[in-house]
Amino acid sequence: MKRNAAHWTPLVTLAAAAGLTPAVVFGADYLSVAQAQKAMFPDATAFVAQPATLTDEQRKALSAQAGTRVNPALWNVFAAKSGDTLLGYVIADAVIGKFQLINYAVAFGPDGTIRDMEILSYREEHGGEVRTRAWRRQFEGKTGAAPLQLGEDIQGISGATMSCTHVTEGVRRLAVYVQTVLARK
Amino acid sequence: MHRPCSIPSLTAIAAAVALVVSPLAHAASPAPTQKLEAKLDQMAQQLLEMRGELAQLKQENVQLKAQQQQQAQTSQQTAADQATLKSQVDATSQSVQTALAKPSPLDNLNIWGYGEMYYSRPTRQSENTRADLARGVFGIGYQFDDKTRFNSEFEIEHGVTSSSDPGEFEVEQFYVDHKFNDSLSGKAGLFLIPAGLINENHEPTNFYGVTRNFVETLIIPSTWREGGLSLSGDTKFGLGWSAGVTTGLDLSKWNFTPTSPLYTSALELQNNSVAPMQATHQEMALANAQKLSGFVSLNYRGVPGLTVGGSVFNGGTVKATPDMGSSQRVTLYEAHARYQPGPWDLSALYAHGSFSHTAEANASAAATAAANGQSLTNPMPASFYGWYLQAAYNAHVGGYRLAPFARYEKYNMAASYEGVGSGFSMPNGFAVPHDTVYTVGANFYLNQNVVFKVDYQRFKINRDFSRIDLGLGVTF
Numbered sequence: 001m002k003r004n005a006a007h008w009t010p011l012v013t014l015a016a017a018a019g020l021t022p023a024v025v026f027g028a029d030y031l032s033v034a035q036a037q038k039a040m041f042p043d044a045t046a047f048v049a050q051p052a053t054l055t056d057e058q059r060k061a062l063s064a065q066a067g068t069r070v071n072p073a074l075w076n077v078f079a080a081k082s083g084d085t086l087l088g089y090v091i092a093d094a095v096i097g098k099f100q101l102i103n104y105a106v107a108f109g110p111d112g113t114i115r116d117m118e119i120l121s122y123r124e125e126h127g128g129e130v131r132t133r134a135w136r137r138q139f140e141g142k143t144g145a146a147p148l149q150l151g152e153d154i155q156g157i158s159g160a161t162m163s164c165t166h167v168t169e170g171v172r173r174l175a176v177y178v179q180t181v182l183a184r185k
Numbered sequence: 186m187h188r189p190c191s192i193p194s195l196t197a198i199a200a201a202v203a204l205v206v207s208p209l210a211h212a213a214s215p216a217p218t219q220k221l222e223a224k225l226d227q228m229a230q231q232l233l234e235m236r237g238e239l240a241q242l243k244q245e246n247v248q249l250k251a252q253q254q255q256q257a258q259t260s261q262q263t264a265a266d267q268a269t270l271k272s273q274v275d276a277t278s279q280s281v282q283t284a285l286a287k288p289s290p291l292d293n294l295n296i297w298g299y300g301e302m303y304y305s306r307p308t309r310q311s312e313n314t315r316a317d318l319a320r321g322v323f324g325i326g327y328q329f330d331d332k333t334r335f336n337s338e339f340e341i342e343h344g345v346t347s348s349s350d351p352g353e354f355e356v357e358q359f360y361v362d363h364k365f366n367d368s369l370s371g372k373a374g375l376f377l378i379p380a381g382l383i384n385e386n387h388e389p390t391n392f393y394g395v396t397r398n399f400v401e402t403l404i405i406p407s408t409w410r411e412g413g414l415s416l417s418g419d420t421k422f423g424l425g426w427s428a429g430v431t432t433g434l435d436l437s438k439w440n441f442t443p444t445s446p447l448y449t450s451a452l453e454l455q456n457n458s459v460a461p462m463q464a465t466h467q468e469m470a471l472a473n474a475q476k477l478s479g480f481v482s483l484n485y486r487g488v489p490g491l492t493v494g495g496s497v498f499n500g501g502t503v504k505a506t507p508d509m510g511s512s513q514r515v516t517l518y519e520a521h522a523r524y525q526p527g528p529w530d531l532s533a534l535y536a537h538g539s540f541s542h543t544a545e546a547n548a549s550a551a552a553t554a555a556a557n558g559q560s561l562t563n564p565m566p567a568s569f570y571g572w573y574l575q576a577a578y579n580a581h582v583g584g585y586r587l588a589p590f591a592r593y594e595k596y597n598m599a600a601s602y603e604g605v606g607s608g609f610s611m612p613n614g615f616a617v618p619h620d621t622v623y624t625v626g627a628n629f630y631l632n633q634n635v636v637f638k639v640d641y642q643r644f645k646i647n648r649d650f651s652r653i654d655l656g657l658g659v660t661f
Binding site for chain 1: 295297331391425487491523526527579
């Protein structure tokens with residue numbers, strides 16, 4: 001037993017050290033909504049809350065277009081402004097991964113193009129890779145007109161299919177909303 | 186209200202002007218008088234016109250006032266409506282929040298499950314056709330807080346479990362997981378070893394083909410779990426790692442002297458625990474834990490759709506026979522890659538395992554067998570390996586997903602023997618422990634939780650194992 005422990009100690013320590021080094025952010029939340037807003041629109045002077053109120057018909061139309069149920073109850077919609085100039089929108093939302101809530105935020109240009117996507121908190125056991133820049137970057141430049149479908153224009157993460165599917169669906173709903181409701185104004 | 190002007194007072198002024206002017210008119214000569222009269226008439230006319238205009242103004246003023254009042258009323262009404270609406274919305278959201286906040290022990294409970302059924306028909310030996318409820322698995326999880334979670338899975342294999350039936354009831358997973366921070370978590374209990382592409386993601390919707398591939402059944406044990414402690418984490422650039430200390434194998438479970446074939450079909454090959462590690466892992470059933478094992482696994486997922494990784498498992502084991510002097514170790518390593526560009530799903534895996542001191546183990550077992558009038562019919566292999574290449578294409582057809590696939594795989598459960606004569610060969614009727622298998626088939630996804638499967642598998646050496654399979658898989 002002693003020999004076994006000695007055999008493995010260096011490897012375990014090495015692996016633990018490799019993982020610990022970049023782990024500087026503690027706590028359940030990776031980013032707060034305010035931090036995400038600032039990171040997404042550094043030039044904005046104000047983020048004006050703009051609650052999403054949808055009529056039943058609008059909701060049905062959006063659901064049909066997005067291909068998933070739309071429920072804006074969890075959405076936190078903000079208009080990013082610099083003085084009177086509209087820079088775009090930030091929407092914070094949450095979806096269930098496999099069991100746990102995944103909080104994320106999406107930044108849109110005034111025309112409804114996705115500028116950025118951030119994972120605010122991720123609690124699932126597997127699939128933490130949705131936080132990598134490489135995975136999130138897949139959404140950039142797309143609009144509600146894109147498929148925004150896992151296995152089509154968004155590649156999944158092996159072992160975290162549920163989390164990837166649900167985040168992608170969430171982003172699609174927001175993109176369709178921004179494109180058809182906000183960007184039209 | 187103040188009146189800016191009124192018609193009676195203007196009339197009075199006009200009359201006064203007329204009175205002042207008329208004596209002057211009389212005093213004047215007739216011609217100027219006529220002129221004055223004409224002027225007076227003109228003024229009277231103008232006065233009348235003014236009166237008319239004033240009346241109109243007054244009327245407009247009244248209308249305007251009425252409109253203003255109406256507008257004020259409307260806006261008051263709107264404000265009142267908005268207030269009512271707001272209070273209604275507030276009340277609703279409050280009641281929703283109250284309902285959500287209502288503490289219930291069930292809020293933290295998760296239940297899930299998966300299962301699969303096979304119909305397996307060997308094309309050359311249809312008497313071995315079997316229909317099997319291969320497994321029904323139900324999971325129960327409990328979230329203690331944001332960071333700590335309990336997971337468990339319970340499995341019933343082959344439909345009926347009793348002393349006279351083929352089924353088994355097993356605890357597949359039973360562990361506590363704790364997140365120390367975003368990038369580091371730990372596990373304690375009975376958990377799946379992170380080896381290969383399927384072991385940790387073995388739900389039927391996650392792999393192609395009715396049954397799991399042979400390499401990840403015979404070389405890497407299928408649903409392989411051990412008891413112990415592990416740490417795992419991920420990094421911002423997409424490298425995930427896991428390392429742990431666990432229970433290991435009991436090589437004394439190896440059957441050196443079977444008198445009849447241990448398996449006569451592909452399904453039995455997968456089910457009968459005949460493979461080196463499948464036959465000797467302990468699954469925490471009163472596991473002999475004198476010797477410990479350890480593992481390290483790495484997976485890079487920094488490019489969307491790509492997984493490249495590998496793992497090593499190494500540990501001391503319970504030795505094969507009590508008579509042998511040396512203690513034995515097991516080493517299993519594997520490397521894998523999976524790439525899913527768009528609808529394509531391409532994967533490759535290589536796995537290699539070895540047991541140490543098998544010459545001594547086989548010699549010792551042979552001596553015991555000879556003393557009992559038996560012979561060594563199934564020596565313990567020194568090494569075993571397998572690999573496969575697989576390609577699948579996910580087509581979306583009318584809201585359904587159809588994924589045809591093809592796989593080429595090789596397994597060798599006894600790549601080398603030690604301590605057996607070079608002339609050793611399997612007894613007659615025993616299947617060769619290595620083969621090449623070609624599989625073609627398709628997964629048809631009714632939705633992401635339900636899959637129907639069909640495949641044809643061709644065995645190159647053990648040709649009687651070639652078969653057609655049908656399957657149904659469910660996960661939720």
